Amino acid sequence: MLTLLVADGNDREGRASHFAGTGVTSAEAYAAILRDLAPGMACTLINPADADATLPPGAALADYDGLVVTGSTLHVGDDTDAVRRQIALVRRALACGLPVFGSCWGVQVAAVVAGGDAGPNPKGPEYGFSRDLTLTEAGRAHPLLAGRPARFDAPAMHLDAVVTPPADATVLAGNRLLPVQAIEIVYGPGVFWGTQYHPELDLDALAAMLRLSADDVVAAGVLPDPAAVEAFAADLCRVHADPEGETGRVALHRLGPDLLEPARRRTEIANFLERLVRPRVVAAA
Structure with a gap:
């Protein structure tokens, strides 16, 4: 049985907002997907942004088979305790040899840990979908993207991004708005795989995220007004509920x-x- 640590990237305010909009926290939603992909998996959820966040009594990072870091409303460039705690967690996890996965916020944190830079994407945000994601030469042969076509689309919700990847990182996919959309980072004995886009978001969850970020979506010029954000979100919910019956919206x-x-x-x-x-678990057995 796999045992994974799932770190919610949000602080208390962000978790409350996410729960109000979706009915679950980011970590709870991620854990449900992980258990669906690997039935019987044990997931331990933590909130590393919080000063009082701890592992269960008697547990250590090395006791887990991997770490997953969710998205967040925080900005990795902000010099706050909530950000520094999460950078420290990912650094410790990689230093003890854990495989780490992260989407959006998680990939930005890992890049900073390994000496890269993350901040506002110079070409602007992606709210809704990352379009025309294209595998690099390294990405076409990399196991993170096994099964992906040469070009594909994915859910996305981000203003910040990896602006400068770590020197020894391997960029696996990008698009016209962002050259770093998927990446591998090797840091000491640990390996990080991650994406700027959100492979964990179903369309209804993406709709909820759009509603929560409606002001930002409008300010970025992605959609003209809150009514347009609501209409788009409503369409995504309808397609999620009945994709075969919503061919027009599809x-x-x-x-x-x-x-x-x-x-x-x-x-x-x-x-x-x-x-x-x-493979790491099998090798250690």
């Missing part, structure tokens, strides 16, 4: 199989478990 929003099919959408998470975490 076509309108260019929702291909990479976005509609859960197994394809979660490719990177499944590959992390099967191609990085499980």
Whole structure:
């Protein structure tokens, strides 16, 4: 049985907002997906942004088979205790040899740990979908992206991004807005695989995130006003509930199989478990 540590990237305010909008925290949503991909998995949820966050009594990082870091409303460039605590957690996890996976916030934290730079994307945010993600030469052969076509789309919700990857990192995918959309970072004995996009977000969860970020979406010029954000979110919820019956909305929003099919959408998470975490567990047995 795999045992994973799932770190919620949000602080208390961010977790409360996410729960109000979706009915679960980011860590709870991620843990449900992990258990679906690996039935019987044991997930321990922690909130490393909090000053009082601790592992269960008697547990150590090295006791886990891997660490997953969720998205966050925080900004990794802010010099706050909530940010520093999470950078420290990822650094310790990699230093003790844990496989680490992160999407969005998680990939930015890992990049900073390894000497890269993260901050506002110079070409602007992605709210809704990362379009035309393209595998690099290294990405075409990398196990994180096994099963992905040469070009694909994925859910996305980010203003910040990895602006300068760590010197020894391997960039695996990018698009016209951001050259670093998927990456491998080797740091000491630890390995990080991550994506700037959100393979964990179903369309209804993406809709909830859009509603929570409506002001930012409008300010960025992605959609003209809050009513347009609501209409887009409502369409995504309808497609999530009945993709075969909403072919018009599927076509309108260019929702291909990479976005509609859960197994394809979660490719990177499944590959992390099967191609990085499980082999390490078998080797250690």
